Amino acid sequence: MDRHAWPQLRVADWQDTRDTLHMWTQIIGKIRLAHAPLVNHWWQVTLYVTPRGLTTSAIPYGAGAFDIEFDFAEHRLTMRASDGGAREFELEPMPVSEFYARTLRALDELGIETRIQGHPNEVDPALPFAEDDQHASYDAESAHLFWRQLLQAARVMGEFRSRFVGKVSPVHLFWGAMDLACTRFSGRDAPEHPGGAPNCGDWVMVEGYSRELSSCGFWPGGGEEGAFYAYAYPEPEGFAERPAGPPGAYYSPENGQFLLPYEAVRKAPDPDRVLLEFLQATYEAAADLAHWDRPALEADPARWAHRTHEGI
Structure with a gap:
């Protein structure tokens, strides 16, 4: 077993990035929640580990589907639709409010109408995504190490x-x-x-x-x-x-x-x-x-x- 496969990442060294990324994953997860039919215990809302990062897997939309993936190798958010459309933008330091706006705008450009609950769950305080300028950190190396932990x-x-x-x-x-x-x-x-x-x-x-x-x-x-x-x-x-x-x-x-x-x-x-x-x-x-x-x-x-x- 290669012990180096298990990366070292101190929570204290990436807490700001972790908290920002947490809000970003909530936004993407809520998009899946908005379109996927209920599966017992909310299994339809989760994200999955991939060889590049985290994905929604295929989300049904109309007669087709789309997916969204956090790529922690090249640090991009990618959105792909079954009609061939695609959008992406770079993962970099930005407020949650900007990530929220860019994500919804990209979906709109793909013709995927989406409305989600505009604030996070299971955190306190729950700042509305559109107003959250406090969480704005993204350290690419830390995000990559977190993905390797996952x-x-x-x-x-x-x-x-x-x-x-x-x-x-x-x-x-x-x-x-x-x-x-x-x-x-x-x-x-x-x-x-x-x-x-x-x-x-x-x-x-x-x-x-x-x-x-x-x-x-x-x-x-x-x-x-x-x-x-x-x-x-x-x-x-x-x-x-x-x-x-x-x-x-x-x-x-x-x-x-x-x-x-x-x-x-x-x-x-x-x-x-x-x-x-x-x-x-x-x-x-x-x-x-x-x-x-x-x-x-x-x-x-x-x-x-x-x-x-x-x-x-």
Whole structure:
């Protein structure tokens, strides 16, 4: 394993860029929300890690589709429509208000009529995008390093996801908190979530947490270089006391979840193994204590490896 594949990026060194990029991803995510049909737990609004950055994937529009991608290799925002139209502009230091105006103008030029809620969610204060001149930073190197963090996190979380054959989400980025997440479900209903996220209707959380789950992810906060997290909803009795896997992992009562600092993974001789150990241990804590039917929900992703010589 190439340890250098896991980049170092101190939160304190890129906080202004992170906060600006957070608002930019909210704008792009809300555009997908405006056009995509509802999928359970709001899976239709998320962004996905690509070999270049983050994408909406194909968004339906009329009889066609379009997509939007943050390219953190060449630092451009690209918009492509299925009728062949395309627009792009450079990612550089600019206020959220300017990014908002340029994005909507580009969509208008492509003939894609779009109206979105004009302020962010899950942050406080929630400055209207059109008035937000406070968030205006963009350090290209930091954005590139963040994408590389996401690339590694998504790769290992994807391997972890492959072990589960029950209902499981994609590995996707929720722009509300700007965290990369993957969620497993037991198949049972969950009690109604109380909500409480800032500037976000409680009904949003009711949909998101309508089924019993075990979730994990990566957030660019919560540690010197960000943190991996894992939680259960509803949280079963004894969950916080269960071992969290590798050294450095712990349960945070303040956050109501297990945390593993990104730097503990990055510095490990085998980062993949350490992260997988954390993901597996915290999942088992949720599944065992809540009495999930694990034999029915899990499978070996290498179960057909002995037949690969025959081809597919």
